[in-house]
Every structure is written in C-alpha cells, then in structure tokens.
Amino acid sequence: MTNLPDAAPYRLLGLYDSPFVRRVAVTMHLYGLPFEHLSLSVFRHMDAMRPINPLFKVPMLTLPSGETLYESAYILDHLDELAVERGLAPLIPRQGPERRQVHQLMALAIVATEKAVAIEYEHKRPGERQWADWTERLRGQMRQAFALLEERLAGDFLFGGHLTQADITTAAGIGFVRYVQPDEWAGVACPALTALADRLEESAAFKAVPLDE
Ligand SMILES: N[C@@H](CCC(=O)N[C@@H](CS)C(=O)NCC(=O)O)C(=O)O
Incomplete structure (x- = not known):
C-alpha cells in the first residue's frame, strides 16, 4: 500500500457542471486522492484553456508525472488501478x-x-x-x-x-x-x-x- 502524497499532485481540468468531470472528482474523493481543480469552461474560458488543453475536451487529468489523460472512462480505469495498489476496493469490479x-x-x-x-x-x-x-x-x-x-x-x-x-x-x-x-x-x-x-x-x-x- 502506497502512502498518500503530501501535496496535491493530480490536476483535474473542467467544471463540475460536466457530469464526466464530476464523476472523476467524486471518485478521487472516495479514493482519498487529493487534486488541484482547474475550474475552466470549455466554452467561456477558451483563451485560458488553450495552452493547457487545446482539445477543449474535459475532463483532462494531469498525473504527477506530467502525463495527461482524457476520457473519463479511461481516467476512472486508472484511478481504480491506483485504488487497488493502495489496498482499496475498486468501484468497478476488476473481473x-x-x-x-x-x-x-x-x-x-x-x-x-x-x-x-x-x-x-x-x-x-x-x-x-x-x-x-x-x-x-x-x-x-x-x-x-x-x-x-x-x-x-x-x-x-x-x-x-x-x-x-x-x-x-x-x-x-x-x-x-x-x-x-x-x-x-x-x-x-x-x-x-x-x-x-x-x-x-x-x-x-x-x-x-x-x-x-
Ligand atoms: N466521453 C467523454 C465526454 C466528455 C465531454 O463530452 N465533455 C464535454 C463537457 S460535459 C466537453 O468537453 N465538451 C466540449 C466539446 O465537446 O467540445 C468523457 O467521458 O470524458
């Protein structure tokens, strides 16, 4: 089981009025994974978002390594892997x-x-x-x-x-x-x-x- 990081090394981009962003955020809370939330709209904040996410598609999760993940289903899949590594029951059964x-x-x-x-x-x-x-x-x-x-x-x-x-x-x-x-x-x-x-x-x-x- 890995120790929880001290800082907030994950960064989640997108407003919570997106149900796809919100399901990722809820899951991170349930797994006890701290994250920084970048509350930018894909419509109203395009200039601020462009350098971070020129696809203008959210959620986008930035990992501590700097790698960026798209598509909430794939993001959740990664979070489930982290949960299992940390000894937690994943929210989607593994098999x-x-x-x-x-x-x-x-x-x-x-x-x-x-x-x-x-x-x-x-x-x-x-x-x-x-x-x-x-x-x-x-x-x-x-x-x-x-x-x-x-x-x-x-x-x-x-x-x-x-x-x-x-x-x-x-x-x-x-x-x-x-x-x-x-x-x-x-x-x-x-x-x-x-x-x-x-x-x-x-x-x-x-x-x-x-x-x-
Ligand atoms: N299949 C995607 C859907 C994400 C999605 O459609 N996000 C919307 C916000 S609710 C978005 O980025 N819309 C801007 C666009 O599609 O241009 C996922 O699950 O991540």
Whole structure:
C-alpha cells in the first residue's frame, strides 16, 4: 500500500457542471486522492484553456508525472488501478460477470447523460437553428436509458447492495439534468433513481464537488 502524497499532485481540468468531470472528482474523493481543480469552461474560458488543453475536451487529468489523460472512462480505469495498489476496493469490479454488469449499468447511465448533454447543446443554438424533432429523439433516448436504470434499481444501490461506479455515474448524470435542465428531469418519471441521487448528493464525496461552484 502506497502512502498518500503530501501535496496535491493530480490536476483535474473542467467544471463540475460536466457530469464526466464530476464523476472523476467524486471518485478521487472516495479514493482519498487529493487534486488541484482547474475550474475552466470549455466554452467561456477558451483563451485560458488553450495552452493547457487545446482539445477543449474535459475532463483532462494531469498525473504527477506530467502525463495527461482524457476520457473519463479511461481516467476512472486508472484511478481504480491506483485504488487497488493502495489496498482499496475498486468501484468497478476488476473481473468476471460483476465487472461486465457494472459496465453495462454505466453504459446506460452514459447514454442518458450523453443525450442530456446533447439536448443542452441543441438549446445553445440560435432559436431558428434548433431542430425540435432531433431534440425529441434525444429526449426519448435519455428517458429510455433512465427508465432501464430505474427498472434495475431494486435496493439502495444499482449493483451488489453496495456503492459502485454505476451509482456514481448515474447520480452525476442526474445531477447534471436537474441542475441544467430541471424541466427535463420533471419529465423523467424515475422515483427510485431520484432517491438514489438525493442520497448520493448528501454524501461527503458529492458535497465536496458541488455543481454550483
Ligand atoms: N466521453 C467523454 C465526454 C466528455 C465531454 O463530452 N465533455 C464535454 C463537457 S460535459 C466537453 O468537453 N465538451 C466540449 C466539446 O465537446 O467540445 C468523457 O467521458 O470524458
């Protein structure tokens, strides 16, 4: 088991209103990995971001070595490796059917979240360029993905009776929808998922990375 570093050697780039950034930040809190948070928007702070991240895609995690990682799924995979090295249980099982099942729940959460983000981008277009039929398709896909997760939520957690990355990713997605598109969430009839998200939002790791930063 490795000792915790004294300083904050990791640097996480991106606002917490990104559900992808937020699931990484929550995970780092749960694993006890201190990090510096660079709170820059890919839209509003392009000049400041350009020298750090000319891709304008977040999250981006800078490791103590200086290496930079993109794509929240790959970042989480690396964080799970670190957790295992430090003797912690990873939030995604390392192998077997458990790993596959948690991944598939995460896939549903990511579909719901990506469709919610796409609805938001559609709203950013000038009114005359917004495509109502496309938004309706996105809304249907988002609702369908949340409904499938709702069906799978029998107890307090989505898998195995304990917290996994499926719960975190789902709650981060719901947090985004509720924060950015409250009317959209009102149309998603998923009481069990709402209760799960409410519970996780009250936890220390979620409270440490508030959406309204
Ligand atoms: N699959 C990516 C999605 C990340 C993503 O779409 N991030 C958004 C913020 S929520 C972004 O960087 N948008 C700017 C852009 O795509 O140009 C991940 O999981 O890291």
